[in-house]
Amino acid sequence: MVKTRTALFAVTYLSAAIGYVTVMAHVHPAGHAAFWALAVLSVFRHGLRPFQVSRRWLNLLAVSVMVLSLSRLRADFLVEPLLDGMLILTGIKLLEAEKARDYMQIYLLCLFLLLGSGLMSLSASFLFYMVPLALLLTVSLMLLAFEDAAPGAALPKEALRKIAWNAGAMCVLSLPVAALLFLILPRTNFPLLNFLNQAAFGRTGFAESVRLGEVASIQEDSAVVFRAQMAPVDQGLLYWRGIVLDAFDGITWRPSRSSRSEPPAQAASPQPGDLRQVIYMEPYGLNRLFGLDRPVRIEGVPAQRSADGTFRVWSPIFKKTRYVVWSRVKTPYREAPGDLQKLLALPGDLPPRIRRLGLHLTAGKRAQDAVRDALAFLQSDRFRYALNDLPRDLESFLFDKRKGNCEYFASALAVLLRLGGVPCRLVGGYRGGYYNETGGYYLVLQKHAHVWTECYLPGKGWIRLDPTPPLAGTPALAYGERLLTRLRLLMDIINYHWFRLVVDYDVERQLALVRKARTLARNLAKRPEPPQGWKAAAAVAAMLALLTAAVGTVLHRRRHRENPGRKLRRAFASKMRRYGYELQPWEGLEEFVLRLEARDVREKALEFVRPFNEAVYRKGCLDKATVKHLTRILRDL
Amino acid sequence: MSQRPLNTPDPSKPFGGKDWDLEQAQRSIQEAMEVLGRYLHGKEKPLRLALICFFSRGHLLIEDLPGLGKTTLAIGLAKVLGLTFGRIQCTSDLLPTDITGLSIYNKTSGLFEFHPGPIFHNIILVDEINRATPKTQSALLEAMGEKQVTAEGRTMDLPQPFFVIATQNPAEQFGTFPLPESQMDRFMMKIRIGYPHREAELEILRGGSKRKELYSVEPVLSQEGVLRIQHFIRDGIIASEPILDYMMQIIEATRRSEFLTAGLSTRGALALLHTSRAHAFMNGRDYVLPEDVKAMALHAIPHRVFFREEYDHVDKKEIVRSLLEKVPVPA
Structure with a gap:
């Protein structure tokens, strides 16, 4: 026997723990401390009962906590203060928990905490917390009902197990309804949730300008930038173009002013051979859109195309965004270079050593030769790839330290080529990405951030040049080997689908669904077309699965088929229970009926019992007709 | 060599013929109950049990105080069923031959002639069986079990139907030989009559004893009809497989029970089956219900099983x- 109260406490603390875990990452340290202190105090209080707490003081405390957290609210800092406040409120309520309404408030607060964490992360982990929390809340509501009916009562373990089962069944039963509601509830096309979670994202691994030696820890950052749904392509093609930097002042590369003020170029229409990618962009705080080099057309979001082959949206991306990119991956890319002066400009204070090196390496040569020689110089053994202890500037990279990351290599190449009169510029974006076989997408992380060089060869077009030595080992292969990373990969797939299917579900998708359903209905009404290709295979597989399921069910039912007599008897018993008579298992039906007090019930019950007894005990078997007949009598009972 | 008493019809004749009707039989049993009810006020239940016991070819042990109508019950049964009645009053000097009968020399014929004892009747009341010596008890019980008597080297069948109602006085233990439990097993049922309820007893007081009139009751059934009913109950009442399974469960439960040192014997199990059949018949059915088994278990089981000492004084039926x-x- 377990006391209802004990069970209730256990369930409540578990719910509170889940609520705490969901928001753990977003809470102020003071919030953590306060919650822990209050929770420990409440355990102490409910366990030993050494003291009573005054409700008045607690309420005062709660109000002041809420006032404090509301006072911290700012337009871009909405959710966190509320989460802090609610977490502390949960602690206070735990301390206060005495009456049914206290418990209800705790559960409500836990739900709010969960919702808040869902707003903060917009990830599928919401679901993982949601399911156990819903289960616990259902259990505790039932326990509350018991406690309310008989305060201080105890329940046998069997009953607790039954409660848990029922709660689980309720949750499972509510799932289809929830799914249906999700699909049909009206949506807006305006993402209401977005303004709430702006502050949560400010990841910058990618910047509008590249300053030498300023490399942040972005190369170590494994936060997701975007996922690109596409077929796997050659590793050498994986350059995700984001920004073009054509102005160099000796230390920093940035887009030239004129290129920013250029009128937007017309979006090209995709040609055969172009690659289509669906990009799911994580919020990252800038307005650039990425696509496989070179993107020619972007659909799905209103994007502005620059003359240098980059795309941008009107405002920084602060929400998960989905768009389609068409890319022409063939190099060289034929396009007029535009202003050649700009692509050859060098800062006046370029160190003489670099000028001399340029004269030696590239000056006076044909463009192709200059490119080849400069590349050979940078890719020789003299230069190493490094992420720390980086050189101060380009001069020290070229002549002293001879190690650096992509920014140094790319700008060195660009400077050398410009010295040789080859128009070129830097391109910023990402290189590589892990292909997720299961999900069918490339996962691109912040640490894939990369800068490379692009030069214009007269008569040929733009050529992509990447002087940075490739890292040892192909990352895409190494990634999936460790168990932990594999788990992360799996989580990423779940998150990806969560976003694709749930978070991104808006009115357009709803309408598309309706259209699809309508077409399907129309097609079904028409003469069915012969299935072809994979459709046929899928149909066969589905049929086989159905058949297997049916056979399995039949076998299972046959093995577990209940004696029809027993079934009828149980049905009769439940009918009688409605009249308030309990049929004991050791009781024969006739003696049971004869002890019924209500005359009319007895008469009616006898109508069932007589043929039932005769069929079961005289003939020894219940045939279908008898069962039907008896069922009819039962229904009338 | 065995010899059938002259007044016994052949029981192996097929039942259910044109001249025999199940419903009519049940009606006449009903009538017999009504007739006897007039003389046995407030004893419907023991009467019913006695009939069940009789129709299932068993014997009945009534354990009760004297003067509660045991003899009346036995006489009434015999009369109303159209059967002969014998009575044996047991005492400690009763000899087996006093029961079975003995051969006496006939001077005129010069032969030993067998004079049958009181056991050569259809219904026998053995009063206060616990006062007879074990030797006599054994002789009686053997006759009950085998339905035949061996006297002086001759084995004689007893008349059919053969029904013994033995009584035992539970209060008086001095100078008696209580039946050992192993012998109890030979009785199909052990019942108590109990005091009649107030109205019935008042009626008896008003009307006085009607024992004399009982002797002149017209029989409702004939010996042949009784035999047919017995035969029908054995062969014509359906005890389906689930019922047999249910009985087996009960029997196993008695063998496993923590209250009992020994469970139901196979003879006991058969007795339970036969009495359940008779009970079903008495209730107008030709198939056995669990209710029949349960009702009969209360009378057929308690005297056959051995209770642990600590439960000896608990109500065994309970x-x-x-x-x-x-x-x-x-x-």
């Missing part, structure tokens, strides 16, 4: 009832 409540009925 223990059996608690056993029954552990066995779910089949359906």
